[in-house]
Amino acid sequence: MSRVDKEFDRYFSAMDRAGGQDRCYLCRRAPAEVKAFFGFDEDGHPTKAQEFGIEDVVLEEADIMSYRGIRPICAVCQLNLDAIFMLDEEAQLKAVLNEMRDEREKLWPDSDRPPQQD
Numbered sequence: 001m002s003r004v005d006k007e008f009d010r011y012f013s014a015m016d017r018a019g020g021q022d023r024c025y026l027c028r029r030a031p032a033e034v035k036a037f038f039g040f041d042e043d044g045h046p047t048k049a050q051e052f053g054i055e056d057v058v059l060e061e062a063d064i065m066s067y068r069g070i071r072p073i074c075a076v077c078q079l080n081l082d083a084i085f086m087l088d089e090e091a092q093l094k095a096v097l098n099e100m101r102d103e104r105e106k107l108w109p110d111s112d113r114p115p116q117q118d
């Protein structure tokens with residue numbers, strides 16, 4: 001299988017696992033939103049190329065989303081978690097997740113709560 005075929009295969013396998021959603025499992029960003037976050041347009045060209053003199057820089061599709069794991073993840077979340085792991089804060093990460101799951105009322109004022117669904 002060629003490199004391109006392998007990437008396609010990874011992509012479609014990941015879409016199957018993610019129920020067809022081409023979004024980061026953690027932050028729900030779509031690939032275009034990840035590119036925009038890093039300052040690139042849909043085609044992978046820097047949006048402020050003139051300003052920064054980086055006309056030759058092109059973002060590769062493979063640089064912004066990973067489809068190799070259990071769920072698609074974006075480069076923004078990978079970098080954020082790299083930093084958390086580098087600071088040896090895995091325990092705090094788990095504590096934050098537990099807090100978000102179990103103590104939502106403590107974290108958000110009533111007025112910020114999404115409308116109740118019946």
Ligand SMILES: [Zn+2]
Pocket residue numbers: 024025026027028029073074075076077078
């Ligand atoms: Zn993400």
